Amino acid sequence: MLNRCWNSSTHTLSPNGIAIAVSPVADYENMLFDDESVCIKNAVSKRRKEFSTGRMLCRKCFDILGKEHAAVLQGTNREPLWPEGLKGSISHTYSLCVAVVTDREEILSVGVDIENQYGVTPDLWEHIFSADEILYIKESSSPSMTAAVIFSAKETFYKMQYPLTGKMLDFKDVEIKLDGRSFDVGFKGQNKVFEKSLSSGHFMAHDTHVLTISYMVKNG
Numbered sequence: 661m662l663n664r665c666w667n668s669s670t671h672t673l674s675p676n677g678i679a680i681a682v683s684p685v686a687d688y689e690n691m692l693f694d695d696e697s698v699c700i701k702n703a704v705s706k707r708r709k710e711f712s713t714g715r716m717l718c719r720k721c722f723d724i725l726g727k728e729h730a731a732v733l734q735g736t737n738r739e740p741l742w743p744e745g746l747k748g749s750i751s752h753t754y755s756l757c758v759a760v761v762t763d764r765e766e767i768l769s770v771g772v773d774i775e776n777q778y779g780v781t782p783d784l785w786e787h788i789f790s791a792d793e794i795l796y797i798k799e800s801s802s803p804s805m806t807a808a809v810i811f812s813a814k815e816t817f818y819k820m821q822y823p824l825t826g827k828m829l830d831f832k833d834v835e836i837k838l839d840g841r842s843f844d845v846g847f848k849g850q851n852k853v854f855e856k857s858l859s860s861g862h863f864m865a866h867d868t869h870v871l872t873i874s875y876m877v878k879n880g
């Protein structure tokens with residue numbers, strides 16, 4: 661699913677029709693549509709850069725898909741609002757940004773997340789992970805990377821499900837199981853957003869970051 665060689669200037673189309681664009685965070689405000697600029701009119705410099713880099717990468721994805729450039733505005737819960745017929749997702753760290761977009765009808769929603777490999781420190785684990793996830797992380801060969809992947813998978817799943825359900829989720833509402841370069845999402849507690857897990861999740865490690873993608877296909 662994800663190209664093994666993704667790096668900080670990847671622009672590619674995955675085999676299932678999801679355009680992926682990655683780039684360092686920088687100032688791309690001159691590329692924004694007027695109604696996008698309004699979204700950051702009172703924002704600090706860091707936020708202006710991450711927002712404008714995200715929108716620049718959406719344009720790269722539109723190019724890959726052969727679509728005209730159009731504004732990606734913001735919904736009431738900060739979710740990106742995609743032009744008719746498109747679905748996508750955006751993520752940024754302090755230094756890197758990623759956008760994914762698809763026009764495939766059979767893909768109902770897609771989410772993406774990028775995290776620093778060393779950003780999910782052990783003091784955060786009990787707030788984010790279940791007991792089984794913590795055990796799995798501790799027993800893995802690289803606990804910091806495994807923690808970053810599982811955290812990122814939760815964020816990615818949240819962004820993927822939000823446009824379909826409109827639901828807020830807590831980190832402990834879902835439990836992630838890694839399998840090779842893929843992950844499964846299980847539901848804990850009462851906040852079960854789908855009857856069964858119909859989503860696919862994939863992850864990839866880079867020398868400093870991890871990247872996760874989650875998508876849901878019609879009829880599973």
Ligand SMILES: CC(C)(COP(=O)(O)OP(=O)(O)OC[C@H]1O[C@@H](n2cnc3c(N)ncnc32)[C@H](O)[C@@H]1OP(=O)(O)O)[C@@H](O)C(=O)NCCC(=O)NCCS
Nearest residue numbers: 711714737738739740750751752814818819822829830831
């Ligand atoms: C929105 C959230 C998932 C990520 O935000 P973040 O920490 O700023 O991290 P990222 O940079 O990876 O993602 C930001 C992007 O997510 C997108 N986003 C924000 N809210 C969203 C939502 N409700 N649905 C889908 N995408 C959303 C936006 O495109 C945003 O970038 P932009 O404002 O520049 O357009 C997180 O802050 C949040 O609110 N989490 C809720 C709880 C949670 O994550 N639960 C997980 C358990 S399943």
